[in-house]
Amino acid sequence: MGATDATLRIADDVPIVDHPHVGSSTCSTDHPASAVIRDVLSRVGDKWSLLVVGLLHDRPLRFTALHRKVDGISHRMLTQTLRNLERDGLVSRTSYPEIPPRVEYAATPLGRSLAEPVLGLVGWAAANHEQITAARDAFDDDADGPAPQPR
């Protein structure tokens, strides 16, 4: 990595907060964080990617095993998700040319390294889940509760 401990900015010149892990690194040009956020979202912000890398964190799994574990994912989406993860180097694919075919998927070191920050987010969600639900309920309540809400 290039620099460390840089100030993170979203737009033109908007300091967010200093953080000892964020460097401008390679994304040199443009407003850094905005692009980076979009990047990470378009990469693992879809419906299944995080779930899949999570499942592969500890042990490799075959396609069908994954399919059983994910619960709700369609055959099509599992293939597609795995393809993208493989493409990004987060998951490795090993096919054994037997009959019937056997294909094992495993998280790469890079894929496993994703777990730490993701667990941070998951932790946040778990910790504040209640607060959010409460806020949402409150908001939805006086949406049609009191006077014709003047917005």
Place this chain on the structure above:
Amino acid sequence: MGATDATLRIADDVPIVDHPHVGSSTCSTDHPASAVIRDVLSRVGDKWSLLVVGLLHDRPLRFTALHRKVDGISHRMLTQTLRNLERDGLVSRTSYPEIPPRVEYAATPLGRSLAEPVLGLVGWAAANHEQITAARDAFDDDADGPAPQPR
């Protein structure tokens, strides 16, 4: 919050890693993490939410100021994003009944608390951005490079 320092599981009995921040808390029933991940993704996994809370992290901003800063967001999506963030208690909205109208948006403490885990993710993305791009290029290269790829 309920428990702390629990083992995080994705599916039936799939330990991921122990993490000192993750408790089963309120989401008691079902396979915990799966639901939580879906939760957090459906909340801030969209195109603009993280960007907006990021911009409001340090100082309140008016609607138009935000609109200028986000760059690329449509009028419609900014309103909608702010509505959802307000609904979830991540952002507060204060309208001053003047003419012309003035409305200020600010991150709530809850909204600001989101910054930490998100910066973890952003840091990861920034740090590994190069590796991912490289992997992707390599993958795309021999997609139509060598023999008719037997998948």
Place this chain on the structure above:
DNA sequence: CGGTATCCTATTCGATACTG
């Protein structure tokens, strides 16, 4: 068993125009 292709639906989001 693992993967691809086709079809169809729902959602997301941008553009635009109009209101207080």
Place this chain on the structure above:
DNA sequence: CAGTATCGAATAGGATACCG
């Protein structure tokens, strides 16, 4: 200035059927 409403394009994602 802030917000709403309507429309349409693009995308994501599920169901299904078929191939190796």
